[in-house]
Amino acid sequence: MFIKPLDKRIIAVTGHYGSGKTEFSVSLANLLAKEGDREYPRLALVDLDIANPYFRSRERKEELETLGIRVIGSAYDCEITAELPALSAAARGPLEDEGCRVIVDFGGNDAGALVLHQFRKYFQMDQHLMLAVVNASRAETRTIEGAMEHLAAIEYATGLPLDGLINNCHLLRETDADDVTRGHRFCEELGRKLALPVYCDCYPAPLVKAEDLHDIGPWAMPLGLYMRPSWLDKY
Amino acid sequence: MSEKVLMKGNEAYAEAAILAGCRYYFGYPITPQSEIPEYMSRELKKRGGTFFQAESELSSVNAAYGCAAAGGSVFVSSSSPGIALMQEGMSFLCSAEVPVTFLNVSRGGPGVGGIQPGQADYYQCTRGGGNGDYHMLCFAPSNIQEAVDIIYEAPLLADKYRNPVMILADGMMGQMMEPVVLPPQREQLQSEDIPKAKPWALSGTAKGHRNVIKSLLLKPDELEKHVEDIFKKYEAMERDEVRYEASGLEDADVVFVAFGTVARLVNESIELLAERGIKAGLIRPISLWPFPNKAFDAIDFAKTKKVISVELSMGQMLTDVKMAVNGRLPVGLISRTGGIVPTSIEVVEKTIAQLKEVR
Numbered sequence: 023m024f025i026k027p028l029d030k031r032i033i034a035v036t037g038h039y040g041s042g043k044t045e046f047s048v049s050l051a052n053l054l055a056k057e058g059d060r061e062y063p064r065l066a067l068v069d070l071d072i073a074n075p076y077f078r079s080r081e082r083k084e085e086l087e088t089l090g091i092r093v094i095g096s097a098y099d100c101e102i103t104a105e106l107p108a109l110s111a112a113a114r115g116p117l118e119d120e121g122c123r124v125i126v127d128f129g130g131n132d133a134g135a136l137v138l139h140q141f142r143k144y145f146q147m148d149q150h151l152m153l154a155v156v157n158a159s160r161a162e163t164r165t166i167e168g169a170m171e172h173l174a175a176i177e178y179a180t181g182l183p184l185d186g187l188i189n190n191c192h193l194l195r196e197t198d199a200d201d202v203t204r205g206h207r208f209c210e211e212l213g214r215k216l217a218l219p220v221y222c223d224c225y226p227a228p229l230v231k232a233e234d235l236h237d238i239g240p241w242a243m244p245l246g247l248y249m250r251p252s253w254l255d256k257y
Numbered sequence: 258m259s260e261k262v263l264m265k266g267n268e269a270y271a272e273a274a275i276l277a278g279c280r281y282y283f284g285y286p287i288t289p290q291s292e293i294p295e296y297m298s299r300e301l302k303k304r305g306g307t308f309f310q311a312e313s314e315l316s317s318v319n320a321a322y323g324c325a326a327a328g329g330s331v332f333v334s335s336s337s338p339g340i341a342l343m344q345e346g347m348s349f350l351c352s353a354e355v356p357v358t359f360l361n362v363s364r365g366g367p368g369v370g371g372i373q374p375g376q377a378d379y380y381q382c383t384r385g386g387g388n389g390d391y392h393m394l395c396f397a398p399s400n401i402q403e404a405v406d407i408i409y410e411a412p413l414l415a416d417k418y419r420n421p422v423m424i425l426a427d428g429m430m431g432q433m434m435e436p437v438v439l440p441p442q443r444e445q446l447q448s449e450d451i452p453k454a455k456p457w458a459l460s461g462t463a464k465g466h467r468n469v470i471k472s473l474l475l476k477p478d479e480l481e482k483h484v485e486d487i488f489k490k491y492e493a494m495e496r497d498e499v500r501y502e503a504s505g506l507e508d509a510d511v512v513f514v515a516f517g518t519v520a521r522l523v524n525e526s527i528e529l530l531a532e533r534g535i536k537a538g539l540i541r542p543i544s545l546w547p548f549p550n551k552a553f554d555a556i557d558f559a560k561t562k563k564v565i566s567v568e569l570s571m572g573q574m575l576t577d578v579k580m581a582v583n584g585r586l587p588v589g590l591i592s593r594t595g596g597i598v599p600t601s602i603e604v605v606e607k608t609i610a611q612l613k614e615v616r
Binding site: 039040076157159160161162164192193194196252253254256 | 260261262263264265268269272289373374428429432433434435436439518521522524525601
């Protein structure tokens with residue numbers, strides 16, 4: 023396992039857009055699908071992000087489904103491109119199913135996180151973890167104060183306290199191993215202020231080699247750059 | 258601040274406008290640029306400015322007109338159908354010689370269209386939908402850093418020419434993220450400094466003289482002279498503000514013309530064509546008006562077989578490309594519309610098919 027043990031059934035992933043929460047959610051789903059889980063024979067990835075109508079990937083959905091992951095939500099579907107604040111009722115299925123491990127990827131800001139309210143009852147049964155992905159290179163979350171303000175806004179909007187942080191300090195394809203270290207220090211300090219553990223340090227596997235990582239925590243999670251079309255980096 | 262930060266396009270554009278000294282923002286939310294009014298509503302007041310959302314785009318542009326006529330540093334943003342509603346105001350701003358910076362994060366059309374990226378506002382931004390003889394400088398950046406730099410420079414150009422400036426960024430430019438270096442904060446023009454900085458403005462403080470800003474000139478000879486005068490500015494813009502990038506034109510088999518994010522996609526297509534033994538060049542207009550006609554003179558007309566305009570429209574820039582090529586080569590079009598962005602492979606395949614037709 024590349025991440026501090028996840029001892030709860032539902033893993034809710036939040037973070038600013040650009041934090042990399044969708045890349046993290048997809049990579050985590052891949053990891054859990056490959057490892058298998060006796061306690062939870064089924065695995066679902068539920069995307070509840072209504073804040074971003076762009077950058078959706080049906081290809082990802084097909085790939086994930088071949089791994090046996092049930093995928094629900096707009097980020098993986100190209101048909102719905104209107105900005106309707108509507109979510110599929112199918113999202114409730116995995117949340118109700120006690121034999122299903124669920125990764126919930128939700129809104130990029132407090133407004134996006136608000137949608138989680140209708141699913142609140144599933145988050146009041148001590149069966150979930152709320153993890154926030156933090157990118158210390160994002161303009162608005164690159165200071166401790168900025169990140170605290172942002173995380174507080176998400177907690178306020180959802181009414182749910184966070185359980186841990188995920189370091190994903192990155193500058194897309196310009197990321198290097200030092201960025202990961204810088205992000206780790208940042209998240210450690212942020213975690214001390216908020217009394218939250220750091221669940222893992224993410225690094226972009228196509229750009230940074232695991233052996234080049236230094237001065238980070240015990241869990242290092244490789245991420246793909248799945249959601250971004252390659253031509254966007256031809257500038 | 259010279260540190261590289263990761264920003265979403267729309268946020269970076271709003272921040273760049275504030276750093277450029279924008280003190281007043283006027284707009285109305287519309288996808289795919291709603292993050293701009295959202296950012297401005299949150300940040301501008303903290304930075305000594307005013308955010309104003311009117312009941313419609315028409316009201317917003319006319320409020321901007323009034324504020325800029327009084328000497329305010331004004332930034333306006335919208336997306337395609339919203340920009341359409343503002344066209345009348347732009348004609349008035351040009352006639353009245355009032356500087357305002359506009360940003361159009363464009364989507365698919367016509368009509369309400371869709372919310373995915375489009376470039377079918379090319380005519381709207383370069384020809385204008387308002388009445389009368391007028392032009393606006395129109396720039397089309399192709400990455401977030403370039404857009405930030407242009408937005409930072411735009412108010413200087415608007416003030417220099419006393420004419421509105423349009424920045425055209427397709428929806429992809431608004432929604433994508435990129436590492437960016439933000440420029441330093443330019444000093445905001447305060448009310449007491451307006452009479453000195455903008456002596457033409459209706460600052461309400463004039464002693465001994467009175468400024469008049471109007472677009473109504475009822476006497477035909479006065480109106481003709483006014484139009485001729487503003488056209489002297491347009492001539493200067495055509496001479497001094499042409500911007501473009503050209504690459505790989507020497508002995509190219511085919512030359513692409515593309516702007517905005519499409520130019521990036523075409524860059525990938527050019528690499529794929531090279532693997533297939535086809536040499537392709539690219540002319541990337543940055544100023545859409547004035548159009549970089551002179552860039553086309555560097556094409557190797559003895560070797561190159563075709564010029565192809567790649568657009569997220571049914572072929573609007575194509576008109577300007579044909580005029581620039583001026584009959585020296587066949588001109589083709591590769592286009593997708595409706596909010597669909599072609600794949601780089603699709604551009605390669607269509608290019609190969611079009612080159613076969615030439616032979």
